[in-house]
Amino acid sequence: METELPPHAGDALSVVDMHTGGEPLRIIRGGYPEVKGDGVLSKRRYVREHLDHLRKVLMYEPRGHYDMYGALVVDSELPEADLGVLFMHNEGYSTMCGHAVIALGRYAVDYKLVKEPRSPETQVNIHCPCGLVRAFVEYSHGRTGAVRFLSVPAFAFATGVTVTVEGFGEVTVDISYGGAFYAFVDAQRFGLDVTASRSRDLVDAATAVTSAVKSQVKLHHPTSDDLAFLYGTILTDGKDDYSSEPTANICVFAEAQVDRSPTGSGVTARVALQYHKGLIQLNQRRTFQSGATGSRFTGKAVEEVECGDFKAVVVEVAGRAFYTGVSCFVQEPDDELTHGFLLKNRLPVWIEHQALKESANCTFHSVHRFR
Numbered sequence: 001m002e003t004e005l006p007p008h009a010g011d012a013l014s015v016v017d018m019h020t021g022g023e024p025l026r027i028i029r030g031g032y033p034e035v036k037g038d039g040v041l042s043k044r045r046y047v048r049e050h051l052d053h054l055r056k057v058l059m060y061e062p063r064g065h066y067d068m069y070g071a072l073v074v075d076s077e078l079p080e081a082d083l084g085v086l087f088m089h090n091e092g093y094s095t096m097c098g099h100a101v102i103a104l105g106r107y108a109v110d111y112k113l114v115k116e117p118r119s120p121e122t123q124v125n126i127h128c129p130c131g132l133v134r135a136f137v138e139y140s141h142g143r144t145g146a147v148r149f150l151s152v153p154a155f156a157f158a159t160g161v162t163v164t165v166e167g168f169g170e171v172t173v174d175i176s177y178g179g180a181f182y183a184f185v186d187a188q189r190f191g192l193d194v195t196a197s198r199s200r201d202l203v204d205a206a207t208a209v210t211s212a213v214k215s216q217v218k219l220h221h222p223t224s225d226d227l228a229f230l231y232g233t234i235l236t237d238g239k240d241d242y243s244s245e246p247t248a249n250i251c252v253f254a255e256a257q258v259d260r261s262p263t264g265s266g267v268t269a270r271v272a273l274q275y276h277k278g279l280i281q282l283n284q285r286r287t288f289q290s291g292a293t294g295s296r297f298t299g300k301a302v303e304e305v306e307c308g309d310f311k312a313v314v315v316e317v318a319g320r321a322f323y324t325g326v327s328c329f330v331q332e333p334d335d336e337l338t339h340g341f342l343l344k345n346r347l348p349v350w351i352e353h354q355a356l357k358e359s360a361n362c363t364f365h366s367v368h369r370f371r
């Protein structure tokens with residue numbers, strides 16, 4: 001189908017839209033300028049400094065929405081990578097995204113970014129900012145299906161850290177890394193239920209925790225300072241002991257953005273945490289359910305590895321992604337809203353004023369790190 005473009009200026013941006021467990025993924029296919037940089041991490045810095053206006057065009061309204069998520073395929077410096085990728089959301093560029101890896105696995109096979117698809121699974125090596133993630137895409141009779149991926153080394157960073165949370169007092173959290181750092185808290189601490197409470201209440205509690213951890217706990221990653229930041233807070237149903245029943249969680253990341261999926265990097269971090277606490281064994285698979293949509297991923301720790309000083313695990317996460325459409329976006333020079341906008345009603349007022357990102361004049365807890 002040939003699409004006739006309406007009046008516009010500059011390059012049109014073409015995308016393929018997918019969703020994984022309800023979480024959108026807008027994959028940029030064309031119209032994006034060259035991304036400079038020697039490697040995926042330096043390309044991530046480049047787009048942040050030079051091309052951030054295009055993230056807003058594609059993620060924000062009127063073309064996207066507050067919770068839109070995107071991926072830009074880039075060249076990777078790793079010989080074993082089939083593709084590199086940069087992730088984008090309502091606040092910037094994340095370092096890992098499991099729901100995107102699940103969608104990109106299918107996309108890479110369907111759009112021929114890998115040479116020869118193989119049955120029953122085609123391996124797609126995706127170089128994410130956090131490192132190389134190996135995806136395995138079901139492939140049969142020319143059709144792609146479910147995807148599983150093996151994470152970068154994941155580890156419990158600290159458990160039982162008490163922070164002072166605006167509006168809630170002292171809250172004890174665990175912090176774990178699954179390609180991005182998350183704080184984990186049982187939603188019951190706030191009198192909430194991850195599957196039944198109003199999203200607004202879950203967002204307020206999780207955002208307050210994120211803000212507190214960001215200002216009170218200093219994070220560290222053994223391989224790169226670019227990875228050492230808190231991406232969000234995951235509220236759980238507290239069901240961390242092994243069970244064949246699903247356990248639910250909801251992830252609030254970036255600027256109070258709500259993941260509709262069970263969160264691939266969050267499942268990775270949560271499995272690492274459960275393994276660290278001795279609650280699950282290697283190869284013991286658990287099912288993780290999104291508190292937002294009920295969609296499910298599975299996750300299991302498959303191998304013990306080291307990551308700097310940390311005892312880490314490789315986690316396998318599995319899920320399904322689906323195509324929702326293709327679009328071509330344009331801009332008109334006399335449209336005063338063409339650059340994109342967000343309704344600023346998601347953050348609690350006190351956080352908007354205090355600015356989530358402020359890190360100056362913070363007192364950091366020194367936390368016990370696991371070796």
Ligand SMILES: O=C(O)[C@H]1NCC[C@@H]1O
Binds near residue numbers: 023097261
């Ligand atoms: O599945 C994930 O890992 C991602 N979903 C949105 C937030 C995380 O980056």
